[in-house]
Amino acid sequence: MAQASSKIRNFSIIAHIDHGKSTLADRLIEYTGTLSTRELKEQVLDSMDLERERGITIKLQAVRLRYKAKDGEVYELNLIDTPGHVDFSYEVSRSLAACEGALLVVDAAQGIEAQTLANVYLALENDLEIIPVINKIDLPSAEPDRVKQEIEDVIGIDASEAILASAKSGVGVEEILEAIVKRIPPPQGNDEKPLKSLIFDSKFDSYKGAIPYIRIFDGQVTKGTNIKMMSSGKVFEITEVGVFTPGMTIAEELKAGQVGYIAGSIKNVGDTRVGDTVTDAGNPAPEALPGYRKAISMVFCGLYPVETSDYDRLKDALEKLQLNDASLMYENETSAALGFGFRCGFLGLLHMEIIQERIEREFGLSIITTAPSVVYKVNTTDREQILIDNPALLPPEGKIESIEEPMVKASVMVPAEFVGTIMELNQEKRGSFLNMDYITASRVSLYYELPLSEIVYDYFDQLKSRTKGYASLDYELTGYKEANLVKLDIMLNGEIVDALSFIVHKDKAYPRGRKLVEKLRGLIPRQMFEIPVQAVIGAKVIARENIRAMRKDVLAKCYGGDITRKRKLLEKQKEGKKRMKQVGNVEIPQEAFMAVLKMDD
Amino acid sequence: MPSLYVHVPFCIKKCDYCAFYSLPLIDWSEGYGRMPQSAGDSGLISGYLRGAAREIELRSGEAPAGVSSLYIGGGTPTVLSWRQLDTLLNEIHQYFTFSDSEKTTEANPGTVDEEKLKVLRNYRVNRISLGAQSFNDRLLCQMGRIHRSQDIWQAVKRIRKAGIHNLNLDLIFGLPGQDLKDWKDTLRKASELSPEHLSVYALTLEEGTPFGEKYLQDRTEFLPDDDLQADMYAWAAAFLEEKGYRHYEISNFARPGYECKHNLTYWQGEDYIGLGPGAVSCIQNVRSKNNEDITAYIEDHGKGQKTFALCETEFLTAAQLMSEYMMLGLRTEEGISLTGFLQKFKVSVQDIYGPIMANYIDRGFLFIAEDRLTLNKQYMFVANAIIRDFMR
Numbered sequence: 001m002a003q004a005s006s007k008i009r010n011f012s013i014i015a016h017i018d019h020g021k022s023t024l025a026d027r028l029i030e031y032t033g034t035l036s037t038r039e040l041k042e043q044v045l046d047s048m049d050l051e052r053e054r055g056i057t058i059k060l061q062a063v064r065l066r067y068k069a070k071d072g073e074v075y076e077l078n079l080i081d082t083p084g085h086v087d088f089s090y091e092v093s094r095s096l097a098a099c100e101g102a103l104l105v106v107d108a109a110q111g112i113e114a115q116t117l118a119n120v121y122l123a124l125e126n127d128l129e130i131i132p133v134i135n136k137i138d139l140p141s142a143e144p145d146r147v148k149q150e151i152e153d154v155i156g157i158d159a160s161e162a163i164l165a166s167a168k169s170g171v172g173v174e175e176i177l178e179a180i181v182k183r184i185p186p187p188q189g190n191d192e193k194p195l196k197s198l199i200f201d202s203k204f205d206s207y208k209g210a211i212p213y214i215r216i217f218d219g220q221v222t223k224g225t226n227i228k229m230m231s232s233g234k235v236f237e238i239t240e241v242g243v244f245t246p247g248m249t250i251a252e253e254l255k256a257g258q259v260g261y262i263a264g265s266i267k268n269v270g271d272t273r274v275g276d277t278v279t280d281a282g283n284p285a286p287e288a289l290p291g292y293r294k295a296i297s298m299v300f301c302g303l304y305p306v307e308t309s310d311y312d313r314l315k316d317a318l319e320k321l322q323l324n325d326a327s328l329m330y331e332n333e334t335s336a337a338l339g340f341g342f343r344c345g346f347l348g349l350l351h352m353e354i355i356q357e358r359i360e361r362e363f364g365l366s367i368i369t370t371a372p373s374v375v376y377k378v379n380t381t382d383r384e385q386i387l388i389d390n391p392a393l394l395p396p397e398g399k400i401e402s403i404e405e406p407m408v409k410a411s412v413m414v415p416a417e418f419v420g421t422i423m424e425l426n427q428e429k430r431g432s433f434l435n436m437d438y439i440t441a442s443r444v445s446l447y448y449e450l451p452l453s454e455i456v457y458d459y460f461d462q463l464k465s466r467t468k469g470y471a472s473l474d475y476e477l478t479g480y481k482e483a484n485l486v487k488l489d490i491m492l493n494g495e496i497v498d499a500l501s502f503i504v505h506k507d508k509a510y511p512r513g514r515k516l517v518e519k520l521r522g523l524i525p526r527q528m529f530e531i532p533v534q535a536v537i538g539a540k541v542i543a544r545e546n547i548r549a550m551r552k553d554v555l556a557k558c559y560g561g562d563i564t565r566k567r568k569l570l571e572k573q574k575e576g577k578k579r580m581k582q583v584g585n586v587e588i589p590q591e592a593f594m595a596v597l598k599m600d601d
Numbered sequence: 602m603p604s605l606y607v608h609v610p611f612c613i614k615k616c617d618y619c620a621f622y623s624l625p626l627i628d629w630s631e632g633y634g635r636m637p638q639s640a641g642d643s644g645l646i647s648g649y650l651r652g653a654a655r656e657i658e659l660r661s662g663e664a665p666a667g668v669s670s671l672y673i674g675g676g677t678p679t680v681l682s683w684r685q686l687d688t689l690l691n692e693i694h695q696y697f698t699f700s701d702s703e704k705t706t707e708a709n710p711g712t713v714d715e716e717k718l719k720v721l722r723n724y725r726v727n728r729i730s731l732g733a734q735s736f737n738d739r740l741l742c743q744m745g746r747i748h749r750s751q752d753i754w755q756a757v758k759r760i761r762k763a764g765i766h767n768l769n770l771d772l773i774f775g776l777p778g779q780d781l782k783d784w785k786d787t788l789r790k791a792s793e794l795s796p797e798h799l800s801v802y803a804l805t806l807e808e809g810t811p812f813g814e815k816y817l818q819d820r821t822e823f824l825p826d827d828d829l830q831a832d833m834y835a836w837a838a839a840f841l842e843e844k845g846y847r848h849y850e851i852s853n854f855a856r857p858g859y860e861c862k863h864n865l866t867y868w869q870g871e872d873y874i875g876l877g878p879g880a881v882s883c884i885q886n887v888r889s890k891n892n893e894d895i896t897a898y899i900e901d902h903g904k905g906q907k908t909f910a911l912c913e914t915e916f917l918t919a920a921q922l923m924s925e926y927m928m929l930g931l932r933t934e935e936g937i938s939l940t941g942f943l944q945k946f947k948v949s950v951q952d953i954y955g956p957i958m959a960n961y962i963d964r965g966f967l968f969i970a971e972d973r974l975t976l977n978k979q980y981m982f983v984a985n986a987i988i989r990d991f992m993r
Contacts, residue, residue: 528966528986551831553985556802556852558932559864560606560873561881564888564915567925567992570985574992585964 004189004257009180010078010215012095014120015105016113016472020135024105024167024176025063025079031173032065032077034245062201062213062259063246069181077180078259080200080215093122094274098200098215098259101129101184103176104151108134108142108164111150111443113472114413120155129184130155132162133176138169146440154439187217187257195219195227195280197254198289202272204323208240208263211248212272215259217289219280222253226281227264230288234271235281236264269323296477297329297345298406299352299456300389302370302499303359304341306579306590310365311340317363318342321355328355333390337499337583338368338593343390349456366579371502371596374452377404377480392498394487397538403503404480406452409434412463414471416444421466429454430483430505450475451483453503488513488542490520491534495584499593514543516595523592526550531586603884604866605668605697607653607689608877609678610895611646613712617745618773620807622879622893623676648899649878650685654692655902656876656891661696663874663884668697670863671704677732679708683716690724703862705730705769710756711748718763728767728861729760730800736790737783740776745811750790757794767859769798774837775830776804777816777823784833785840792844797859801837802852803830803982834982849934851981868929870922870945878908886922889914919946920993923953927991931967931984936975950974957990 015021029035065077080095096102102123106112123130132151134144144164151159163179165172189196201213214221221227225238242250243260254260266272277288305314322328329345346352352372359365376388379401388394410431412422419436426433426448434447450459455475463471488509490500500520504512513535520533524547535543555566580587612623624645671693681689705728706721713731721729735741736750748756753770760768770791774784791799806813816824825833838848846854850868853861866873875882879893890913892898901908917925923946930937942950950958958974961967966980966987976984 528964528980528983550827550983550986552803552827552834553983554803554851554981555985556805558851558867558929560867560875560883561879561890563867563883563925563929564881567921567928570928570989571924571992573985574989577989 002190002192004187004191004255005076006186007073008076008078008187008257009101009184010080010099010187010257010259011101011103011180011184012080012099012123013103013105014116014123015103015135016107016110016116019105019107019110019113019116020167021081021105024103024133024135024165024173025081027167027170027173028065028077028079028177029063029246031170031177032067034063034065061246062244064243064259067177067181070178071181075181076258077177080259094200096123096126096128098198099126099128100187101131101180103131103133103180104155105133105135106147106151108137108144108147109139110470111147112154112413112439114411114445114474115472117154117411117413118474118476124155124157130157131176131179131183132157132159133172134162134164135167137164138166138171150440150443189216189218189256191218191220191256193218193256194283194285195221195225195278196285196289197221197278199272199274199276199278201274202269202324202326203261204269204320205263208265210266210269210272210323211261211263212266212278213259213261214254214278216254216256218256218285219283220253220255221262221278221280227262227278228281228284229271229273230277230279230285231273232271232276236266236271238262238264240264269326274326296347297327298348298452298477299346299372299374300343301346301352301372302333302335302338302341302368302390303330303344303356304335304338304368304370304499306366306368306581308339313363313365314342314359314367317359317365318344320363321358325355327351335370335392335499337497337588338370338581341368345389349460366590368499368581368590368593370499370593372456373503374406374456376406376485376503378402379404388503391487391501391503394501394503397486402482403485404482405485407478407481408450408452408455408475409478410448410450410455410473410475412446412448412471412473413439414444414446414467416442418467418471419444419446422446422463422471425459425462425466426450429457429459449478451481451505452477486537488516489536490516491532491536492520492524492586492588493529493531493584495586496536497583497588500596502596509537510542513537517543517545519595520592521545521547523595524586524588527585527587529585602666602669602700603664603872603874603882604670604672604863605664605693606863606873606875606877606880607671607673607693608875608880608891609673609675609681609689610649610878611680612675612677613680613709613747614745617743617811618804618807618813620810620813621676624895626680645895646681646685649895650688652899652902653689653877655905656908657692657696659902659905659907660874660876663882664697667700668874669700669866669871671697671699671726672863673706673726674730675707677709677712678706679712679717681717683714683720686717687720687723690720690726694724703728703767705861705863707732708756708760709748710752713756713759715759715763718759718765722763722765727765728769728798729765730769730771730798731756731760731796733770733791734773735776735779735783736787737779740779740783743778744773744776754794757796767798768794768796769800769861770794770796771800771802773802773804774833775825777812779825781829781832781836785836788837788840792841798853798855798861799841799846800853801834801841803834831982838978838981847934848978848981851932851984865933868933869941870926870929883917886917887914888917922946924992927954928988931974931976931988931991934975934978936973939969939972939974953993954991961987961990 013021061081063079067075067077080098134147137144148159148162163172163175196218197214197216199212199214203211226235228235240263241254242248279285305311318330327347330342333341333343356369378386378388380399381401431448431450437445484506485503486506486509488504489496517533517535527550530549531547533545534541558566580589610623611626613626615625704726706726707730709732733753738749806817841854848854849860872884878895878898881890889909892908898908939950966977
């Protein structure tokens with residue numbers, strides 16, 4: 001049988017956060033008997049703690065379902081999960097490239113959100129068959145007809161056959177499975193052609209090495225196959241192939257149309273580049289699959305160990321995280337204030353927070369994160385253009401001709417009543433209005449051009465809080481624009497603390513400097529001498545506060561019966577002090593560095 | 602040669618800030634004192650005296666060459682009757698010999714009478730440390746003290762009359778509701794009594810005390826803040842130095858020659874024997890604490906055994922000993938002796954603490970003169986910030 005099996009369906013689920021994607025996935029897994037309810041629970045417990053706490057999918061997951069359809073045939077359905085947050089649209093494109101169809105899950109009460117829309121467009125670009133599913137129809141506020149109309153108006157696809165479902169109660173699950181079988185085309189491809197498969201994810205296992213997750217387009221792979229990575233030409237012998245059930249289960253082979261993993265003592269995760277094409281070394285495919293856009297780091301910050309001696313452990317943690325997260329970038333960096341650390345690139349602020357939290361939780365490290373920055377293009381007076389992702393490295397004022405900052409086109413979807421609020425917010429964030437669409441009478445899409453740095457700063461939080469959580473956001477990088485930007489430095493006791501520097505629009509420099517200085521005064525404990533805290537631009541001080549000298553830190557009594565207790569107390573205090581960073585003679589607690597991140601608290 | 606401390610774990614009433622092991626002799630639970638229901642009559646004091654007698658006998662071997670000084674503290678040693686005091690002092694002197702002349706007893710101004718002083722004098726007790734705390738009746742009352750300022754004057758008069766020429770007054774500052782004026786007034790009144798020695802303590806809030814319960818959670822406006830406390834301290838230091846007292850330790854002032862020899866042994870890292878419930882000893886780098894529970898204390902000694910609370914026995918490492926040497930030595934005006942350190946640890950201070958010392962010396966927080974490393978006096982009230990760095 002040369003043709004790829006007609007009994008395979010590869011699909012993903014596109015949904016906004018909270019629209020019920022995970023619950024639906026669980027129902028499908030349960031309904032097809034892939035896992036029992038009990039196993040499902042355990043399975044869920046195994047996944048990343050952070051994902052469960054935040055209710056979001058970060059790492060894409062894959063699972064193979066066996067479904068006996070009404071036509072009496074057993075089908076192999078491969079669900080490739082997608083993350084729902086704007087930071088991770090890169091990951092979405094990965095999973096979509098491995099599928100022939102997608103479930104578009106829309107909340108029956110809330111309708112389409114900006115991010116969903118962006119992902120549906122991605123799916124349409126990939127020629128995926130879209131099956132609209134209107135979820136949560138049992139909610140009292142459900143308006144399935146309105147949502148159907150919205151899908152037709154906004155996306156322009158036929159929603160007449162949209163499935164009404166409630167993942168929570170299980171309504172519509174069978175109908176969904178049937179639709180997957182009937183409406184999503186089986187994979188094209190041929191088992192006998194040379195192997196051509198796409199790496200859509202990878203994972204690192206300390207025993208098996210780097211494990212690429214692949215979708216086979218043509219050919220097959222078994223234990224013993226010598227595979228070749230088409231981008232690097234590197235060859236590996238496969239020692240294991242398998243499928244996701246959803247745990248990794250060894251299989252005989254993977255054939256055209258199937259989804260699974262391969263292992264072959266690939267030591268370096270860099271050799272399993274996501275998006276790369278895997279072929280048979282002995283019988284290579286003539287050309288590689290198109291792949292897809294590379295992950296671009298949008299936000300950069302410095303990560304430093306609180307305790308200098310933890311540098312190697314931090315390095316190790318980043319290495320390990322990168323094994324399973326190819327979108328995490330890092331390189332060595334040195335800060336006068338913080339010592340040795342790393343400059344890291346992230347997909348967005350959420351991605352940054354997640355990495356930071358995983359380092360602290362999974363590796364038990366305390367780290368200091370410096371203010372996030374975007375990449376600026378600096379045109380120097382000697383007609384050079386340099387890229388700056390670390391404010392501390394900005395050339396002196398006199399050497400700068402102009403600075404360009406990255407811009408994004410942001411689309412915000414909100415109930416019409418919040419239009420004024422959104423306009424106000426965008427104005428504050430230096431946005432320029434592009435246009436506005438009425439999706440329905442009560443829902444609006446607004447398009448703005450904004451500096452990325454404003455989005456990175458606190459745009460998303462503001463958007464959510466000012467619209468009671470109703471607004472959704474999507475954005476894409478559009479290019480660079482010149483702006484009146486300055487570097488704001490913080491001086492403690494007369495010395496610049498490089499880790500606290502940031503680049504900001506000149507009009508905002510004063511209030512931001514003022515606020516930060518006040519905040520730092522509260523966060524830095526009083527010390528043996530008075531410490532001036534100053535915000536400066538170039539040589540000009542724009543804000544100043546003083547941390548007065550500490551006046552009392554003493555043990556009043558210390559006699560025979562007190563000595564042990566007092567010694568232990570001081571030892572403990574000394575330990576605590578280790579968590580402070582010493583800049584000159586000033587001791588700065590970890591929280592002070594975080595102040596730049598959360599200035600509006 | 603070790604010094605000797607004897608703990609008398611009884612008070613008429615426990616003060617609201619006190620975390621020492623001590624039992625109130627009167628039941629105050631109903632808001633007013635009910636006369637001895639408790640320790641006195643229930644035989645706790647006599648039990649204690651029997652236990653102490655046994656402990657004195659059992660442990661006298663720890664000081665074959667005698668002890669340097671004696672300090673009877675509490676609690677309130679002077680809640681014992683003159684007979685009970687006589688019994689205790691008699692036992693002590695039967696088993697221990699004293700090479701030095703300093704013998705101190707703590708006293709509460711409300712519990713000093715001529716008979717008791719006479720007994721003390723019989724045993725050549727020559728120093729009284731009087732818990733005056735404040736000369737402000739409102740503050741005394743609020744602290745839960747049983748005495749009033751009037752009692753201090755009377756007690757001092759009696760003490761002097763009994764021929765005791767070395768008197769210490771304990772004073773506390775930083776009390777809830779206390780302002781600088783109250784404190785100056787207390788210090789002036791104290792100085793009018795011309796004590797040879799003054800201990801001036803910043804109030805420490807301890808967990809498990811009424812003050813701790815009341816103020817630790819909720820640092821209210823009633824408590825003088827760090828700045829006011831620092832002002833109080835600075836004023837006291839200046840005032841007392843002007844009156845001719847040497848500020849010889851963070852919290853202690855003395856007329857020249859009247860520094861408390863007993864307490865200096867702690868700060869100089871000497872051995873000490875502590876007797877009585879909850880008392881701590883440190884002999885040849887082993888620090889141990891007696892059982893705090895008085896019933897257990899009495900029982901143990903009834904069986905003729907020592908009463909260490911084993912879990913609290915500590916075998917001090919060289920690093921811990923060095924930490925303590927610095928922690929204690931830097932509290933004093935004399936500082937630490939560099940050669941003393943070398944003799945004790947067979948390694949120089951420089952080798953252990955070189956960079957830390959250099960930094961603090963450069964910045965003027967510490968200085969070295971001849972053989973001594975000392976803390977710049979103006980930083981005594983923030984001593985922890987410096988001493989902390991000498992912990993190993």
